[in-house]
Amino acid sequence: MAMEEKERLRSPSVWLPRDPGEAVRLKEAFGGDAVYVAGSTLLRTQWEAGTAPVPAHLIDLASIPGLDRIEETDDGLVIGSLARLRDCAAHPAAAGKAPLLVSAVKAIAGASVRNQATLGGNVVYRVGDSMPALLALDAELIWHDGRTEETIGAAEWLAGPSARPGILTAIRLPDRESGMTSNRRRWFAFHKVGRREAFVPSLVTVAIAASVAPDGTIADIRIAAGGGQTVPRRLTDAERLLAGRIPDAELLEHVYDAALEQYAPAPDPFAADSYRKRTAANLIAAELWKSLREPDRAGKGDGDASESID
Numbered sequence: 001m002a003m004e005e006k007e008r009l010r011s012p013s014v015w016l017p018r019d020p021g022e023a024v025r026l027k028e029a030f031g032g033d034a035v036y037v038a039g040s041t042l043l044r045t046q047w048e049a050g051t052a053p054v055p056a057h058l059i060d061l062a063s064i065p066g067l068d069r070i071e072e073t074d075d076g077l078v079i080g081s082l083a084r085l086r087d088c089a090a091h092p093a094a095a096g097k098a099p100l101l102v103s104a105v106k107a108i109a110g111a112s113v114r115n116q117a118t119l120g121g122n123v124v125y126r127v128g129d130s131m132p133a134l135l136a137l138d139a140e141l142i143w144h145d146g147r148t149e150e151t152i153g154a155a156e157w158l159a160g161p162s163a164r165p166g167i168l169t170a171i172r173l174p175d176r177e178s179g180m181t182s183n184r185r186r187w188f189a190f191h192k193v194g195r196r197e198a199f200v201p202s203l204v205t206v207a208i209a210a211s212v213a214p215d216g217t218i219a220d221i222r223i224a225a226g227g228g229q230t231v232p233r234r235l236t237d238a239e240r241l242l243a244g245r246i247p248d249a250e251l252l253e254h255v256y257d258a259a260l261e262q263y264a265p266a267p268d269p270f271a272a273d274s275y276r277k278r279t280a281a282n283l284i285a286a287e288l289w290k291s292l293r294e295p296d297r298a299g300k301g302d303g304d305a306s307e308s309i310d
Contacts, residue, residue: 081120
């Protein structure tokens with residue numbers, strides 16, 4: 001039910017914490033009367049639609065220095081939770097180390113939203129379209145509970161309860177090239193299917209990241225799927241079928257069946273579950289087949305795609 005008009009129009013108090021610890025202490029003090037904000041693109045939509053109450057207190061995380069950083073480290077790439085989606089898409093380090101994430105970020109909403117929205121906000125939403133890519137990249141999430149930092153894998157976090165004390169401060173992408181033989185190639189693919197190309201929830205989102213030996217053997221692969229209100233998950237059954245194998249038509253039929261069985265989309269009023277399951281399985285099998293037939297496209301971002309249906 002929509003909120004009363006006076007509830008929607010009231011002006012909350014805005015707090016500007018200086019560090020993550022202060023932000024968490026403010027939330028602990030105000031409890032359910034306060035929310036963390038950064039880009040606030042989703043929250044503003046909910047408040048304007050009357051589907052969520054305007055809180056009495058806003059804790060603005062943008063006042064905390066360093067949460068918008070994007071930097072290479074010795075063991076990977078670290079992206080601050082307040083890094084804007086537009087900056088993630090344009091940053092040279094992200095393009096070099098995580099082109100799959102760049103493809104996913106470019107497919108989120110429209111440019112005006114990406115100018116304000118943050119990667120951390122998309123992650124905390126749990127069903128954001130960046131999440132399948134982050135799962136395929138084996139991302140780690142760095143949380144601050146007000147006293148200490150904790151790092152947890154994105155897959156483990158998604159499998160747990162939605163509520164978590166503290167704030168997300170950064171996303172770390174491990175360097176998958178360290179220890180990789182120089183002649184092994186990276187390959188990735190990202191597809192988002194929706195009723196329109198932007199400004200509507202996705203129906204199906206698929207991300208694949210792999211490394212392939214010179215003879216075509218898949219040395220390492222991670223496949224993730226989400227879309228709409230579906231909490232993204234790794235499709236581990238399909239991954240196991242592919243690991244250590246050279247894909248051929250027969251194997252890809254089994255991969256299709258495994259993806260069809262394991263992908264479990266949340267109900268959507270605009271598309272049947274059976275359609276979304278077939279779409280996800282088809283996208284995965286098709287991208288793997290293209291990688292087999294067109295090896296030169298691997299790792300060049302050619303898997304970037306956002307599609308719409310009528």
